[in-house]
Amino acid sequence: MRVLVALSPLGLDAAAGPSSGDVLGEARDVEEEFEPVVAAIRSISPRIEVLRPGVVALDARGPTRYFGGEAELCERVREAARVATGRLATGRPGCARPRVGIAGGRFAAEIAARRDVIVRPGGDAEFLSRFPLSVLVDAELEGVLGSLGISTLGEFAALPKGSVLGRFGAEAGRLHDLARGRDDRVLGSTPAREEFVSSAVMEPASEVIEAVLRLAADPSEELIAELEIRGLISTCVEVLVVDDEGNSISRVWTVTRDRVGFDAGTLIERLRCQLEELRLKSAEPAHFSGRIERISFKARDVVPVGVNQVGLWGGTSDADERAMRCIDRVQAVLGPGAVRTAVIRGGRMPRERVEFVPWGTDPKKLLRTGVSRELPWPGRLPRPSPALVHDPVLTAELLDDGGSLVIVTSRGRLSARPARLRIDRRRWLIVVDWGGPWTIDERWWDFSRTRRLARVQLLCERGAGYLCVFEAKRWWVEASYD
Amino acid sequence: MRRPVPPVVSVDAHAKRSFGVVDELADLLPEGRIRAGSVVAVRGSTGATSLALLTVARSAMQGSWVAVVGIADLGIEAASELGLPLERVVLISRPTSRWVEAVAVLLRGVDVVVLSPPGRCSARDARRMAAIARERGSLLVVTRGAGYDDDWSWPVPADVTLEALSSRWGGLDEGHGTLCSREIAVRVFGRRAHSLERRGVVTCGF
Numbered sequence: 001m002r003v004l005v006a007l008s009p010l011g012l013d014a015a016a017g018p019s020s021g022d023v024l025g026e027a028r029d030v031e032e033e034f035e036p037v038v039a040a041i042r043s044i045s046p047r048i049e050v051l052r053p054g055v056v057a058l059d060a061r062g063p064t065r066y067f068g069g070e071a072e073l074c075e076r077v078r079e080a081a082r083v084a085t086g087r088l089a090t091g092r093p094g095c096a097r098p099r100v101g102i103a104g105g106r107f108a109a110e111i112a113a114r115r116d117v118i119v120r121p122g123g124d125a126e127f128l129s130r131f132p133l134s135v136l137v138d139a140e141l142e143g144v145l146g147s148l149g150i151s152t153l154g155e156f157a158a159l160p161k162g163s164v165l166g167r168f169g170a171e172a173g174r175l176h177d178l179a180r181g182r183d184d185r186v187l188g189s190t191p192a193r194e195e196f197v198s199s200a201v202m203e204p205a206s207e208v209i210e211a212v213l214r215l216a217a218d219p220s221e222e223l224i225a226e227l228e229i230r231g232l233i234s235t236c237v238e239v240l241v242v243d244d245e246g247n248s249i250s251r252v253w254t255v256t257r258d259r260v261g262f263d264a265g266t267l268i269e270r271l272r273c274q275l276e277e278l279r280l281k282s283a284e285p286a287h288f289s290g291r292i293e294r295i296s297f298k299a300r301d302v303v304p305v306g307v308n309q310v311g312l313w314g315g316t317s318d319a320d321e322r323a324m325r326c327i328d329r330v331q332a333v334l335g336p337g338a339v340r341t342a343v344i345r346g347g348r349m350p351r352e353r354v355e356f357v358p359w360g361t362d363p364k365k366l367l368r369t370g371v372s373r374e375l376p377w378p379g380r381l382p383r384p385s386p387a388l389v390h391d392p393v394l395t396a397e398l399l400d401d402g403g404s405l406v407i408v409t410s411r412g413r414l415s416a417r418p419a420r421l422r423i424d425r426r427r428w429l430i431v432v433d434w435g436g437p438w439t440i441d442e443r444w445w446d447f448s449r450t451r452r453l454a455r456v457q458l459l460c461e462r463g464a465g466y467l468c469v470f471e472a473k474r475w476w477v478e479a480s481y482d
Numbered sequence: 483m484r485r486p487v488p489p490v491v492s493v494d495a496h497a498k499r500s501f502g503v504v505d506e507l508a509d510l511l512p513e514g515r516i517r518a519g520s521v522v523a524v525r526g527s528t529g530a531t532s533l534a535l536l537t538v539a540r541s542a543m544q545g546s547w548v549a550v551v552g553i554a555d556l557g558i559e560a561a562s563e564l565g566l567p568l569e570r571v572v573l574i575s576r577p578t579s580r581w582v583e584a585v586a587v588l589l590r591g592v593d594v595v596v597l598s599p600p601g602r603c604s605a606r607d608a609r610r611m612a613a614i615a616r617e618r619g620s621l622l623v624v625t626r627g628a629g630y631d632d633d634w635s636w637p638v639p640a641d642v643t644l645e646a647l648s649s650r651w652g653g654l655d656e657g658h659g660t661l662c663s664r665e666i667a668v669r670v671f672g673r674r675a676h677s678l679e680r681r682g683v684v685t686c687g688f
Contacts, residue, residue, distance in 0.1 A: 319593070320570075323547035326591020327572050330549075330584050340573045342558040354558040359572060382660055384686070385559035387531040414657070433654040435661065457661050463649025464528035465661050479557060481651075481661060482531040 001184075002070070002121070004060040005051070005109040006077050007099045008037045037098070040084035044076055049236070049252040054336045054358070057109065060102050070118050074100040103127065105183025111135060124181030129154025137175055141168065153179040185236075185301060196234070198223035199296030205244035205289075209275045212292050213268055220267040223297045233261025236301035239271050241278065242294040247287055249278065252300065265325055267297055273332045331359050349478065354389070381438075381455070386467055386479035394477040396468055397422045398431075398458070408454040408470045412439045421458055421466065423477050429460040437470065501541040501594070501621050506684045507644075510670045512677075516642065518619035521612045523636045525626060526646030529666045532560065532686050533646045534625040538594045539565035541621070546570070546593035551577055551585055552600040553625075564686070576600070582607045589614045589622060596623045605637040612638065645669040649686075 041056050042048055048058045060073060067073045081098035101112025103119035108128055112119050119127045131153050133142045150156050157179040165173040177183070198219040206212055227234055240250040253270045255262055278288065331339040339359035398406045400416035407415045418431045435457040453471035455478070460466070465481030499518035508514040516522060516537075524534040531553070542548045547570045550556055554575040562568055572592075577584050581600055588595045589611065597611075615622045626634040646666050653662035664686045671679040 319545065320547070323570075323592045326587060327547075327549070329591075330574065330587050333580060333587060334574065334577055334584055338574055338577060340575070341571065342568055342573060344559055344562060344568070356573070382662070383563055384661070384664065385557055385563055387535065387557045387560040388553075388555045389557045390555045417656075433651075434657055435654045435659055436657065457654065459651055459654055459661065462528050462647075463651055463664075463666075465649070465651060481649075481664075482528060 001104055002060040002102055003106050003109040004058050004073065004077065004100065004102045005113040006041055006056045006081055007113045008054045008081055036084040037081050040080040041077055044080055049254065051254050057106055070102050074102060074118060105181060106185050107178045107183045108181060125157060128179060128181055129157065136179060141172060196223060196226055196299035196302065197296055199294060201294050202292055205291035205293040207290050209272065212275060212295060213272055216268055216271050216295050220264040220297055223299060224264045227299060232302050234299035234302050235261055237262050237267060238298040238300055239274055240296045241274060241292055243289040244291045244293040245289050249288060269325065269329050271295065327359055387482045388480040390477060390479060394424045396475040396477045398468065398475045407473060408437050412437060412454065418458060421460060429464065431458050431460055433459040499619050502544060503537060503540050507536065510668060510680045510682045512672065516621060519616040520641040521615060521622045521624065523624050523640035523643045525634055529646030529649045530625050533644055533666055533668065534596055534623050535561050535564045535566060536684065536686060537623055537644065538596060541594055542566045542570060548594045548596060549574060549588045549592045550596045551581060552598040585611055586614055589620045590618050594621045596625065598625055603637055608636060608638045639673045641673050643671050
């Protein structure tokens with residue numbers, strides 16, 4: 001098996017390594033941004049699987065023959081995705097280009113895509129071995145393994161299978177297989193071992209999405225019930241939509257969180273996405289009439305209950321499931337990068353202490369080795385933290401009683417008592433008290449340069465507090481204690 | 483396969499459910515809690531963001547999911563320090579022009595939605611969101627952080643309005659110390675003009 005994974009710039013956020021600095025809230029107008037990328041890659045290979053928003057996988061074997069080599073195929077996919085995202089890439093600072101990788105299995109291919117490389121056939125295990133555990137396992141398992149002196153995938157893979165299963169359970173056993181480069185998850189056009197298909201026919205054919213969705217309710221529930229009876233769940237379902245002229249469009253969907261199978265409600269949401277995409281892209285494919293006559297659901301990745309359900313999420317309630325489904329749906333409305341969660345990590349400045357993670361990524365995976373909120377961070381301000389952290393920062397002017405600019409001297413002191421503060425050229429505020437300055441010499445958000453800056457807490461009338469920064473003879477507001 | 487017909491639920495069905503709030507805030511609320519299905523407006527030129535977070539902190543700790551819409555510069559650490567478990571907090575920082583639609587979807591599945599409208603909000607949209615919250619028993623907290631117009635208000639009367647009047651901070655003294663303990667003076671009033679107004683102080687420090 002050879003798997004190609006493409007990461008769109010949006011999907012990159014999910015996969016970004018610690019060195020990528022563009023995860024902090026740049027202006028994102030991501031509405032429906034990802035759909036053109038899917039369409040562009042589909043034009044290269046019709047059987048694609050969307051692993052997560054922004055992340056597409058396909059079986060590379062056929063197209064490789066067609067395009068005359070894996071490097072050529074990668075370049076083709078990269079170019080198609082780049083053209084499709086080109087519209088958004090312009091004018092967005094630091095916007096990454098799409099990345100593409102090929103490897104023997106899906107997991108290795110995802111890692112390869114982050115690095116934009118092709119892993120040689122049979123080389124998955126070796127390629128993966130040097131990556132830290134955090135790319136695969138959650139913080140808890142990482143901690144336990146870390147205490148055993150295991151910090152890379154290679155070291156994890158070297159453990160005997162039996163002791164991993166015995167000590168950490170089935171889920172860890174599955175991860176252990178992935179670390180060893182044994183990733184037999186079915187992809188794209190490979191048929192499921194057993195056929196689980198459920199479909200419904202519209203009479204007459206309809207263009208109304210809500211009507212199609214109503215019709216789809218029964219087959220979706222039948223499929224799930226059918227699986228349930230056999231003690232199975234499906235983590236990958238192909239949704240097929242056929243028009244009244246017999247043209248069909250199929251799309252393979254994977255569950256957002258790798259561990260819980262599809263339920264009927266999620267299937268309907270996925271179908272809704274697919275139908276809305278069809279309606280928006282009515283020109284593509286040109287022959288599709290839009291009058292939908294038949295829909296069918298086909299379970300692809302089918303596994304016994306329990307294998308996948310060892311929740312790294314620590315168990316979920318009905319309310320959690322409902323909330324997560326609803327958030328999936330909002331993500332479908334607004335675009336993949338629009339919905340995020342946040343994790344706190346180490347750092348001195350408020351902005352660098354938080355990492356944003358697109359919804360659907362396991363946030364625990366972002367708690368990386370070597371950076372921890374529990375570590376003492378010299379120079380970090382004590383609690384409470386500011387309720388607003390500005391990004392971009394706000395310009396500020398700080399004057400003394402006589403109307404002169406207050407500066408921080410080379411000895412790290414204020415040149416005068418601060419008296420008045422103006423933020424973003426709004427009205428002047430009276431400064432009633434202050435703390436600092438505290439100076440920092442460090443590489444800050446710009447890792448390539450060292451900077452020297454000083455921070456001051458300013459307390460203004462009515463108890464409005466600000467964290468201001470002085471650098472290169474200018475003030476700005478980093479955060480507000482709103 | 484037949485699906486069960488959902489039972490007809492009256493609009494008041496959620497009235498008995500409620501969202502808990504921290505004690506000092508509870509003292510200021512007419513019933514000591516916030517009814518499920520309410521719209522709560524939080525405003526004030528300083529302290530509104532902290533007060534909004536504090537309003538939803540208790541229910542978040544008790545298991546509710548919280549969606550924060552339109553607050554691009556939310557201080558994540560502050561939210562965490564005030565008690566919001568980040569694993570159940572989703573951020574929709576820049577929700578584009580389809581934010582009303584997004585909020586409408588969220589109110590159907592997430593217990594608590596904190597919204598700072600990214601654009602003008604019409605009275606019609608505001609009423610629509612309120613109706614969904616009432617129907618689903620969710621909580622919509624609308625706010626506007628520092629830096630916006632002081633006289634911001636929600637286009638239709640909220641069930642409860644919390645106004646942060648001013649904050650008193652401890653810890654600073656002419657260059658020494660850091661901001662630490664904080665008390666926010668709060669004014670609370672209800673939907674109707676004649677509803678009782680209460681004032682009090684909410685501690686927001688550590």
